Amino acid sequence: MSRESAAVEKHREAPRKGSPSLPDYRGYFGEFGGRFVSETLMPALLELEEAFRSAWRDSSFRKEFYGMLAEYSGRPTPLYLAESLSREMGGARIWLKREDLNHTGAHKITNAVGQALLARRMGKSRLIAETGAGQHGVATATVAAKLGFSCQIYMGSEDVRRQALNVFRMKLLGATVSPVDLGGRTLKDAISEALRDWSRTVGETHYLLGTAFGPHPFPLMVRTFQSVIGQEARRQFLRRVGALPEALVACVGGGSNAIGLFHPFVKDAGVRMYGVEAGGISISPGLHAARFAGGSVGVLQGTRTYVLQNPDGQIENTHSVSAGLDYSAVGPELAYYRNAGRIVFDSVGDDEALEAFRTLSRTEGIIPALESSHAVAYALRLARTLPRESNILVNLSGRGDKDVMEVSRILEGKGERL
């Protein structure tokens, strides 16, 4: 037996799933989660949960899902050893899970495919979604075009400004983009507006929520679809290296790329997990999006989790250079694993993320999304503290094409020229 297959064999016995009992029947991961929505939406959530559970039990649905991921999105995505980057850091080896090579440029398409197939099975004719960086909006508009749904995307007007390229892509794909001019004009406000739309149109509309957040069953459903990231990575790692990585690193906005990578490794006790939040300018109100560093437990947009809020319980606005991490709350399952001590959270600020954006571009010829740049930056910190033979796996959740204009604007503002 070859070394690789022996390793695969050895780990086959190890449990592959996270706690099968979570979430519980009311959608709670321990004390986090739930379904804090208006009564108008509750029957739709109950129907969605039932439809999801029955679809996921149905092998023909799973086959359709994985088939579309393979043929349409290009899965499995490669596992890539970033040799030059690792050499330059002089520490542990850094591996990238290349989610940026998915169709439309980020991991978001996986969840969009899963939910759109489910919506079709439920007989819905219209998809709505919120988007921050625009990647989820593009992914939703894409599957809507392919599967024949009408599509409306809600996007904060601040995000519309800084992600103009993605706005154009969504329109090209046939979606209507509605700028949201409320609150901080970012992701949180787009979610509120999408929830309002859904409560008017719930009969024919599926709300294709883009992250492992919101009311049950969304956190469960999005995690289930995105877990393909971790399942592939785990298999690929065992084949290539013959062991599991010492550490996993992912950026965390709502948390879908993180829980998607982490979940299949949760029971692998030797694998440490690091979630990276947006530190923005500094950890003071309104200047960051590090919910675990500056937040407390609250209830927002359907779920009980860590939330950035002021002493009166009003939700605080956030700031991050990356629109996809610019959000006041975090997925309930990540909150659960954080308090259970299974996932460690830390934050990376705007400047450090921008530096990593440039470093990865220069050393590997890979331009990462600003969101993913936070994870890369943290991996660089971590690599320096670990021996050369250890392995760090970073979820490179998206590519940076959408960000180049914004980065160029920021660099110019700082008087820097490339």
Added chain:
Amino acid sequence: MRVAVPDRSTMDKKPFRRGVSPPALIPYLVAGDPDLATTRRYLRLAASSGVFAVELGVPFSDPTADGPVIQEAARRSLRHETALSELLDWLGTIPPEELPPLYLMTYFNLFHHMGVESFCKKARSTGRVAGVVIPDLSFEDSRDYRPLFRSFGINLVGFVSPTTPVDRARRIVREARGFVYYVGLMGTTGASLSITPAVRDMVGQLKQWTALPVCLGFGVNEPRMAREILGFADGVIVGSRLVREEEDPGLWEKTFLEFVAECRKAEPRQ
């Protein structure tokens, strides 16, 4: 800690009896819009007009069930940092006879942040709060909190919507306290209600299951519509139509009194 309980809670003023009590008008106000002095003036007028209750909105930064009119009013009120705990203190300073029975309406995070038990203790000790209306506390999640509200005598209003299946509506109504809030349309506050046979049927159905007043709200935008609703429902909730005038006391009072006059013409009915 002992909680001081006043002799007469505002909630006991007028227990509802179907067929005997006058039809219920419940105006909705955003506390602190444009300021608390004006809110106090509106509450005094509502009390002297003999409304069944006032739904007093406490502004929240992310009101997902509200349309543009109430969102905007909440934003105005939040400019001077209207907060739940301070609002309870303020209510405690107003003589009870100047207040109608009050139902505080806001999103669950404000109660959660204060602590549901702390809220209940304080609300109870002021003796000014009959109950709470929490649009994003689902029937399922409310299970964890119902015993607390009940033990402090704070009514947790039950929501039924056009999407609620019949057997679910029955369970909601059974656990409701204070009144049943039937959301007559799908969507957010401030849309326009149309009184369809389905709406009438559902109200009729709900009335058979509960002795609590069954009140219809969302999209009631003129006094005649309110009166028409009182022809088959026990009560009517008027929100955005009044909130729209909150910045102008003259206009608010005029509009409010039009609703009062129209609703007085409705007869108590079974």
